[in-house]
Amino acid sequence: METDAFGEASVSHDDVDTGYPETESNKVDSLEGSSSNGEVVGELGNAGEFLTRVELDLACSSEKLVNLSVLMMQVATRESDYEAFVSRGEHMLGNSFEKALEFDLLSGILDSEVQEVDKFMSTLQADVISAHEIVSLFKHLGETFVEMEGKLCDSELSLKQSQDQVSEIRMQSAKFQRILASSNRDEHWNNDKGVDFPGDDQFLDTYANIKMQTAEQQRHILRLLEKSLSREMDLEKKLTESRQIEEELKLRLHSSEQEVFFLEEEGADIWERWFQADNATEILMGISKELLGRLHIFQFNLNGAVQREAELRRELERATEQLKSKEINLHKLESSEMDNVIVGLKEKISKAESRAESAEAKCKLLAETNMELKDELGLLKDGGNISEKVNLLERQLQESDYRLQHAVASAEAGEEKQSMLNSTIGDMENLIKDLKLKVLKAETQADRTKEKCIILSESNMELHKELSFFSSRLESLEASLHQAEEMKIANAKDIAIRKKVITDLVMQLSIERERLHKQISTLTAENNNLLLKLQQMNMHHSVDIGDNGRGNSEEFSLPKHDLTDVTCARESKEEVTELSATGSM
Template identity: 45%
Template sequence: MDEFAAEKADDGDPELGEVYTHESVSFDSKDVGEVGSAMEVLTRVDLDLAYSSEKLVNLDKLLMHVLACENDLEAMALASDSSSINLIEKALVFDFLSGFLDSEVRELANFMGDLQTMTVDARQKISVFGHMTEVFIVMEVKLHDSEELLKQSQGQVLEISSQSAKLQRTLLAFKHNDWKYDRGTSLSENGEVLNMDEKPKLQTVEQKRHILRMLEKSLGRELDLEKKLSGSKQNEEDLKLKLHLTEQVAFCMEEAAEVVWGRFLEAENFTEVLMGTSKELVGRLQLVQFSLNGTMQREDEAKRKLLDCMEELKGKETVLKKTESRIAELITDNSEVCTLREKVKFLEKQLEESDSNLKIAKASNEEKEEQLREMENIIESMKENVYIAESRAESAEAKITQLTETNVDLNEELSFLKSTNDANTKKVSLLEKQLRGLEIQQQHAKASSEASQEQQNMLYAAIWDMETLIEDLKSKVSKAEVKTENAEEQCTVLSETNLELNKEVTFLRTKIERLETSLEQAGDAKVVSAKDINVKTNVVMDMVMQLAMERERIQKQLSSLAEANKILAAKLKKSERSTFASVNERGGTNDKAILSTKRGATNATSGEASEAVVDESSSDAPLREVETMSFASPNSATNVAEGAVEAELHGPNQ
């Protein structure tokens, strides 16, 4: 039982199926049955709502068609050139369609009322599942959605019903004015026709008097004909033959009506085929729109990529500007280096002069060469230390771009080396003091040697500083060159990607233009097909109305023939009774006269029946001729009737 309920839940709604699988432990058999019944009610409500929505769409289309018919009818009624036959045809079509719309709207309103009761029952059933939180929430959401859809559909039904009521009022106005559009007529709230311009009725009274006179004449002639009914028995056989012929004609008309009905069914099938093709075209249009949306999304993505590339280019341009500014700074530094080189040359000249002075001092101080050599060894050791420091500085300069903290350490080491150099200079000064104490006589030579040594130390320090600066500048220049090369490479790559993106954009634009042209062609084809469908539906509706009119005309002919037969039979019975009575009174002497009178009556009745059949066969003309005859003036109709009666009176006498 639980498995069956779970399957029912999965078939009805997957969300309810999941809820059931989560809460299957706590369900009882009664709960499962109630859940199944509630789900069946909900699914039935959903299906009925879908059916009602489809029917509402169809009724909207029918309402638009009826409103178009109303506009055409008003235009034809206002136009003076329009014929009354076309006006009546349009009015009958409008009457039929408005009545059909009214009946369908009433049926749909009743159906909505049933749906309302079903939703109330479903809510009562769902209220039982309050202890099942998830099931109750899901069912409540579904029921709320269905109630909202029901309210929307009820509002649409009310709008359509109001429109149909307005159409019925306009139809009543047309019927009251004999299918003529009168601006003076209006409709009250109850649908009663109110004529604002009351016309004089003198013409109608005169016409009634004329008709009464004609009726009196026709009654007199009928009395004359009744006197001659005794001679109408001989023409009964002819009348029966003509009746048989009329039956055959009616049978042929029925066959023709069946053929026309078959054509109407074929037209309906053709309209269904056209509807299928239109649905296929709509599906294709939807696919084309989907592809267009995809292309638009791709174009948006390409535009976003272009914007990103432009932003990257701007960033790289800023980097290039920064490198150019740094290169300008390096150029200024190079100018400073040139000035320093000039200073170095000047110092070299001073060194040469000091060397010459040293040579003189060495010539004078040969005895102290050993001490000076020791001092030179010390200076060489200091130079080695300086070279070691320079190597360390070069390695630190190579790591400056990656590690800024090591630069601080190197600066500390450089300061430490400078302090050691100062200490060494202090030691040299102490030694010079000792030399001064030992050799008081050579104070001037010592002073000159000390000055030369100090100048050498200063020169070595300046040279070392200049070399470090030059190496720093070279490293910076090389880094700037590498950065510029990388920027140029990136610019080339970006230009290539920009060209590719431009090509893709042009390709997408051509695709979009093609799709737009195809959409326009599809829209044109859809419009043409819709026009063809409208024309064919109008033709089919006209055929249906013609068939209905033909059917009514045939039924009227049959009823008139049946009434004529009944009248003739009654008249024959009366004539037979009168003849029998006269025979009984006069006896057998007057048998021949009675027989002659009977023959005359039968001839008269047969002539009348033949003329009636001829008139009815002549009424088998097209529908438009009959309607034009029906709309002829009463004077012409009475004249024709008088001519026919006089011909019938003079015919047997001749």
């Protein structure tokens, strides 16, 4: 499982390395070609993802180095046994042969794993250099650049420590390979000189000795074989269980990543809603300000209209009062003047009538006197003293003529006065007509002012209605603005809660990671102790056999993959228990 995990890590790292130059060139082009905040944030996200990948690769390499150090310790424990085996020539002893074979196999596995880790470290070195180039593009960001630079420095330190560990393990592996090479050269040299080294004859002797063993020893061997088979079956079961547990952990990790992704999407949606609510509040504030301005203008116009209406009403009242006073005065004047004129005309008419009557009476008297005089004149003509009487009559006739002329003149004067009175009466009638026209004009003007007052009152009512409508609209806008502010506050609280949840999840993940690292270290220590105990038990229960001994050697010589499977199974079980405990919490 260690090699599989390392292979997966190396594959993911290769994918990152192969896809990185294109992404880096795209990043440089985008940084040079665009200066918008959204693109800079996207580039920062890509750089952060790359740094996290580098950190994950370093963590994987550190875990691999821990496993390799454990394997190196196991090989080192078998080094002394192998040297004793080579120096004493105990090739035919089962326990020594088993330990030598284990040393050979484990040293070869260690050498191959060290080469793979060395290659992986070289790729990590290239990744760190490329990360330096990426981070250098964000020098203008200040705090973000300092944070990324700190992460990169930590990665470099961990990489340097890992390289030092790899160099130490490589030195130990080279030492083990030199021991194997020297032992192989000694063996070939002894074979060339014909040294009496144990060979096939000794294997035949041991086979004969095995046949001569008692039934109890054979039963003991069969029991050991059964135990080894049962252990192997248990290990296979544990291996399958560990693989199932690993798959479950992968599924849980994938589900947790999906949950985090969904939470991030929800956070982005909430931020978008918050920005939309903020924009809506700003738009509503602008609309409310415009409506307030219009409302102030309408109020100003309404106040002006009310003032004009009050002025027009005052002018109308003044005009009506003046009109009433003028009408009253006019009626008084007309009545007084007409009365005076009528009285004067009546007096003049009575005077003229009296004069005319007097003149007629005088005319009648004169006519009578004239007739009398004519009669007397005729009598006088008939009688004496005619001349004196004629003179007297002529005098009387002249006087009567004079009186008649005077009466005619007075009658003519009365007619002239009558005509003058008629002309004054016509003038008064014309004056009365003019006054009536003025009264009609004043009445029409009063009607017009009344119509204007009605129109102004109607416009005032309409303005009051518009004012009430705009005031209700303003209240509704204020209510919607209040709701938008409440939604904004609620969204901000929700964002803060989700942010807190995400930070808590990140903290829990970091705590779980540290706990798993501690458990891995403790399990490795326990594993080393168990291996030491197993070696001691193998030292006490060694059996000298041939073919069956080879089977037992297969039982006790656990290869690297079986050991790593056992440790990984235990680690996966511990992880499952820890995850279940955290899930229940």
